[in-house]
Amino acid sequence: MTTGLPVRRRYLAIQLRRLRTAAELTQDEVWRALGWSRAKIQRLEAGNFQRVKAGDIMALCQLYSAPVDVAQELIQIARDSRTQKPWWLQYEDVLPGAFVGLEAEATVIQEFNIGLIPGLLQTPAYISALLEAAVGSTSNQAEQRLQSRLERQRTLLEREKPPLLTVVMDEAAVRRQIGGGTVMSEQIRHLLDIGQRPNVEIQVLPFSSGAHAAAGLPFTILSFSDDNSADSVVFLESRGDGFYLESEAEIARHSLVFSRTRESALSVQDTTTFLEGLI
Incomplete structure (x- = not known):
């Protein structure tokens, strides 16, 4: 049996894709606007990361004009990914x-x-x-x-x-x-x-x-x-x-x-x- 994406990593990737779509931006437009590589935004939206910088998520949320509560939630998930907290525990900080x-x-x-x-x-x-x-x-x-x-x-x-x-x-x-x-x-x-x-x-x-x-x-x-x-x-x-x-x-x-x-x-x-x- 293969292991899927951890829950919050998957959730973060889903929300980033949705925010970009709502902002009517392509991946190419995003990485060029932020001075990133194409591979970086592709990895983030695919969930292919173990840890992610809160600053990167903040930059994306600002570019996408994300609602404040959504941005705060995603930034917190990014911060938590830098700790050793096990992925499989209950996540009270993830909204319903x-x-x-x-x-x-x-x-x-x-x-x-x-x-x-x-x-x-x-x-x-x-x-x-x-x-x-x-x-x-x-x-x-x-x-x-x-x-x-x-x-x-x-x-x-x-x-x-x-x-x-x-x-x-x-x-x-x-x-x-x-x-x-x-x-x-x-x-x-x-x-x-x-x-x-x-x-x-x-x-x-x-x-x-x-x-x-x-x-x-x-x-x-x-x-x-x-x-x-x-x-x-x-x-x-x-x-x-x-x-x-x-x-x-x-x-x-x-x-x-x-x-x-x-x-x-x-x-x-x-x-x-x-x-x-x-x-």
Whole structure:
């Protein structure tokens, strides 16, 4: 098994490419403007570095007119890369948007969820019901979060080459009446509709399966190459920003857990029949 790019190095490279694209600059225009070599900007955007100078990231952010909060985040990542802090630890200084940025680059997404419908498959009404129950959000913040989640879905699932999305969700996720019967009926119909797409596979893990490999452990595996056994990261969601795992052992373990959990779940076809019975 090959090892992919460390999480924050990948995230930094992704953001640098996006900022340059937003600034409508080519790589050649960038290296000439900063007096660099062509190879330097290519290495940075490919993530082919172990450590990077904060001053280089600062120069790029200034050239790209990056938002202050984004620039500060990327500069801090560059500074941290100069220390001996292990890449695989939890990164509390990486903003929640890091997951969305990595998710948008993934070619394969494998997700196991327990109590809720996965975010990429939620309807607007279902999302609104969740946000209404959230603590500490104003109505304006809830609306912004709703729109950001819908944009996340559109950006990922409606693009020209969407990722292969394989989801296993516990029966509790489709049984829990988020927003009431009408909202859940609409949500189940949405699962049936989106499950017909060639890049989407949905399986329900029934209560009757009993104990299973992923018991109590919701997680997402993001893969960034055609071979999803390589160049992957595992994301464990938490109340904060979550944990990123990228060692070969952790990726292999979670891949095995996901595979065995799929074996315990209803097949894709049987899941369709099961969901139809809930409407």
